[in-house]
Amino acid sequence: xxxxxxxxxxxxxxxxxxxxxxxxxxxxxxxxxxxxxxxxxxxxxxxxxxxxxxxxxxxxxxxxxxxxxxxxxxxxxxxxxxxxxxxxxxxxxxxxxxxxxxxxxxxxxxxxxxxxxxxxxxxxxxxxxxxx
Amino acid sequence: xxxxxxxxxxxxxxxxxxxxxxxxxxxxxxxxxxxxxxxxxxxxxxxxxxxxxxxxxxxxxxxxxxxxxxxxxxxxxxxxxxxxxxxxxxxxxxxxxxxxxxxxxxxx
Numbered sequence: 001x002x003x004x005x006x007x008x009x010x011x012x013x014x015x016x017x018x019x020x021x022x023x024x025x026x027x028x029x030x031x032x033x034x035x036x037x038x039x040x041x042x043x044x045x046x047x048x049x050x051x052x053x054x055x056x057x058x059x060x061x062x063x064x065x066x067x068x069x070x071x072x073x074x075x076x077x078x079x080x081x082x083x084x085x086x087x088x089x090x091x092x093x094x095x096x097x098x099x100x101x102x103x104x105x106x107x108x109x110x111x112x113x114x115x116x117x118x119x120x121x122x123x124x125x126x127x128x129x130x131x132x
Numbered sequence: 133x134x135x136x137x138x139x140x141x142x143x144x145x146x147x148x149x150x151x152x153x154x155x156x157x158x159x160x161x162x163x164x165x166x167x168x169x170x171x172x173x174x175x176x177x178x179x180x181x182x183x184x185x186x187x188x189x190x191x192x193x194x195x196x197x198x199x200x201x202x203x204x205x206x207x208x209x210x211x212x213x214x215x216x217x218x219x220x221x222x223x224x225x226x227x228x229x230x231x232x233x234x235x236x237x238x239x240x
Contacts, residue, residue, distance in 0.1 A: 016208075016209075017171060018171065034231075037230070037231070038231055040229075040236075040239065041169075041171075041239055041240060042140065042227075042238050042239065042240050043168075043171050043209075043240045075230070079230050079231070082230055085230045093210075093211070094139070094209055094210040094211050095209055102225075102227040102238065103227050103228035103229055103230050104227065104228050105228045105235065106228075117226075118225050118226060118227065119135075119137075119142055119225070120142065120144075120223055120226070126135060126142075127135065128135040128136050128137040128142075129134065129135060129136065130136045130137070130138075130213050130214070131136075131137045132137075132138055132139070132210045132211040132212070132213040
C-alpha cells in the first residue's frame with residue numbers, strides 16, 4: 001500500500017497510477033496474461049505489463065508482423081474459442097520503458113491497418129506528424 | 133490534412149466546424165480536451181488562443197478545436213505538444229475488447 005490511514009483505508013499505487021489492491025499484492029508470476037488483457041484501464045494495464053514483463057505477454061501470443069517499433073501480436077491462444085485476436089504492442093512515447101498492448105479489430109492483418117483502425121478508420125492512413 | 137496524437141487523443145484537421153457547434157465551458161480558465169476517468173489526469177490547453185466546441189447527434193458527442201495561434205496541449209504523463217493554428221476534430225483512440233467482443237474507446 002502506498003499510503004495508509006489509521007482506519008485502514010489507503011491507496012495502492014504503481015508509478016503514480018492508482019491500482020487495484022490485488023495487482024500490487026499478487027506476485028508478478030501469479031498474474032495471468034488474460035488478467036492483464038482484461039484490465040479496462042490502459043494506464044493500469046500498462047503498469048501490469050511493466051510488472052509481468054512485456055516479453056511474457058508477447059510469448060503468450062504469436063507475432064504477426066513487426067514494423068517501425070510496433071508489433072501486431074495474435075493473442076488468440078489466451079482466449080477460448082477466438083481464432084484470431086490481434087493486439088498492437090507499442091512503446092509509450094512519453095513514459096520510458098513502458099508498453100501498451102491494445103486489442104484491434106479482427107480485420108487488422110498488418111501493423112499499419114491496426115494503427116489506422118485505432119485512429120478511427122482501417123482504410124485511412126494514420127501517421128500523425130506529432131505523437132506524444 | 134494534419135494528424136496529431138497526444139496519448140489517446142486524436143486531433144484531426146478538418147475544413148470547418150459545424151455552425152451549430154456549441155462552445156465548451158472552460159474549467160478554471162482551461163480547456164479540458166479529454167479527461168482521465170480513472171487517473172484524474174487530463175489533456176489540457178491553458179491558452180486563450182483556442183476554443184473547443186461540441187455537437188451532439190443521436191446522443192453521440194463530437195468535439196472540435198479551433199486554434200488561432202499555436203497552443204500547447206499538456207497531460208501529466210505525456211510530453212507537451214504544440215497544436216498549430218487550424219480547425220480540428222477531436223476523437224479518442226479505440227481498442228477491441230476480445231473478452232466482451234466489442235470495440236470501445238480507450239480509457240485512462
